Amino acid sequence: MKGYSRLLGTVGAAVAVFSATPALASGTASGTTITNSVTVNYQVGGVSQTATGASNSFKVDRKVNVTVAEVGTTTTQVSPGQTQAVTTFTVTNNSNATLDFALTAAQQVGGAGAHSNTDSFDVTNVKIYVDTDNSGTFNAGDTEVTYLDELGADLSRTVFVVADVPLGLSTGAVAAVTLTAASRESGASGSVGAALSQTNTGALNEVDPNFVDTVFADVAGATDGARDAAHSAKDDYTVLAAALTVLKTSKIISDPLNGTTNPKAIPGATVEYCISVANAAGSATASSVAVSDPLPATVTYDSGYGIFVDGTVTSGVCNSDGSAGGSYNSGTTTVSGSLSNVVAGATRTLRFRAIIN
């Protein structure tokens, strides 16, 4: 019984060895020697004999294939003036050997972006980072790089193209960026390897089946050709700005002679000012909206009434609503106040009163 179970174990081990051939997507490792051997059993004159034969061996050559892909299928939405806006890519080594990959991020002048849009501006301060902590998102722990070092067969890294967005851009402006990964010799760890060259027909080494040739097998990318040992993909930034319209209106509340009935703008009359801030439909939410209004010397701030913020507007007319807030600086005779976030299509107001001198 003991012997039987040991026999089973041996068979199991043998099967494991046969199925141990790595099922890598990139295939058998470059430099692997392949030899076909046969065993022939036969009998001559009733005596069993064995012969073995083997084919000439050859080495699997190096197949260079790299893929750069945009992560996600949407543009990166940015605000004017945003710093460190991120587009994300993956670089995958589909080669059957470890290689380095030189990384470059290029901008384009006009032309189609990555998402049925058209490039219209350039971002600034473009840098490439590798996802050092493999979190999938750009963070402080990630390292700025110019190449991927010693990327093994079938392995991939997440790479971020990080850039700043200039001020003064309108909603819909697009900046397309292309990340290109060019295969390099793996070389020494910690430095980018030398450029690769294909060993083509006619080369001296090509006659030796045991020389490990280099064959480029990559497909064409966004801006590079097929079989050039490089691949590229495009992504883009699309600006979503707040489009604010500011309007100041006034109405006479009362005057010393007519009271509140048909009041006229005469000295001593009370005037209500309304500053409305409207954000156009389809815009980004405007936050930290600060309103300030220096009063002319011809009016005096009505401290008894106070200041109301976050009021509403109906058909272009300010409503008498809002909450008390804001402040008045008597030194500069300036009324100021902060409004809550103004979402797309919304309007908020700041109201106060003054007396005509």
Added chain:
Amino acid sequence: MIRNWIAKVAVTLAFAGSAMSVSAQAAQPIELIGVVKVDKVIVENGKEKHQLEDPKVVVPGDKLLFTTKYRNASTETVRNFVVTNPVPNGVALASDGADAQTVSVDGGKTWGKLSTLTVSDGKGGTRPATAADVTHLRWVLGVVAPGASGALSYNAIVR
């Protein structure tokens, strides 16, 4: 005493056997020549053409043709001629024409047509074996007459 006698007989028999093959012809009656070629598809004038080349440039995915040529170089008839060919590491049997061969998917333990074999699916069950599961090929030829020769070949894909 008896054990000694048996040993002597065995030695004599073995000697007789080897002496017979020496007198018959060479020490190895069977000559084997192994050949490997790459089956390259060349597009010429818009038409695909297969061309067998020496394996100078071979990358994963390429199709190979392994051939074993045999010849009975002796004057004796060779019987029970069985050629066993482990599929080399780094290649898989090509799926086209695979079912015409006698193969093993368990390291040479059991044999049969590929379509009749199963392998473990890794989940406690089994699944039909595919060409990539083949570990060995076998050809059973029976009799090879003196001077007779032939070639046994199979297609494989570099993994």
